[in-house]
Amino acid sequence: MLNKLGNIDFYMITDSNLSKNGIVTDVSNAVDAGCKIVQYREKCKSTKDMIKEAKKLKKICNDKAIFLINDRIDVALAVDADGVHIGQDDMDIKTVRRILGNDKIIGLTIHNLEEALEAKKLGLDYIGVAPIFQTDTKKDALKPCGVEMIKKIREKVELPIVAVGGIDKQNLKDVICAGADSAVSINTVLASNDVYSEIKDFIRIIGECK
Numbered sequence: 001m002l003n004k005l006g007n008i009d010f011y012m013i014t015d016s017n018l019s020k021n022g023i024v025t026d027v028s029n030a031v032d033a034g035c036k037i038v039q040y041r042e043k044c045k046s047t048k049d050m051i052k053e054a055k056k057l058k059k060i061c062n063d064k065a066i067f068l069i070n071d072r073i074d075v076a077l078a079v080d081a082d083g084v085h086i087g088q089d090d091m092d093i094k095t096v097r098r099i100l101g102n103d104k105i106i107g108l109t110i111h112n113l114e115e116a117l118e119a120k121k122l123g124l125d126y127i128g129v130a131p132i133f134q135t136d137t138k139k140d141a142l143k144p145c146g147v148e149m150i151k152k153i154r155e156k157v158e159l160p161i162v163a164v165g166g167i168d169k170q171n172l173k174d175v176i177c178a179g180a181d182s183a184v185s186i187n188t189v190l191a192s193n194d195v196y197s198e199i200k201d202f203i204r205i206i207g208e209c210k
Helices: 024-030 047-061 073-079 094-099 112-119 146-156 172-177 184-188 195-209
Strands: 010-011 035-041 065-070 083-086 105-110 126-129 159-162
Touching: 010 024, 010 094, 024 035, 024 047, 024 184, 024 195, 047 065, 047 073, 065 073, 065 105, 065 172, 073 083, 073 094, 073 184, 083 146, 094 105, 105 112, 112 146, 112 184, 146 159, 146 172, 172 195
Parallel strands: 010 035, 035 065, 065 083, 083 105, 105 126, 126 159
Antiparallel strands: none
């Protein structure tokens, strides 16, 4: 999976509460802009509605972008997503791998070097380091770890790193130069009137730093 994740840059996460035009439109714009990885994150809808929506998003991503589901292993299985992204308090990695199989992508949120080193042993495909900066998108977010944490993890862990939390176009270069392979920016992108152009800008800046 490392090769499949080797060329990711901007990492799209959906949020139906922040979206101005609906997440189906957002994901369509993201993929058109060149986004190579999309995570469907939904906390408020029924399982039935999530599956229905996820099927639409997977069709948009098709062979253009990796399509992941946040937390919900059942939804990922139902729509044959490319994989899942889970948190520290979700199902253990060995069980997730057993359920999904070896061909699916599994990403894990980590907050410090210790969790990153543990993730290295678990057969994960990538890690999401969070939160880098202060963020209002996730109400239960921990204290920001800063770009120095990315540097520490990069020195010890070869897995692709996705940086998450409070990232915008002003601090994006610092994040990528610190060693992150990819970055998430939910507020900046979804609060925009032009998701396509915002993501284009993020992809350009990331490309300039690599």
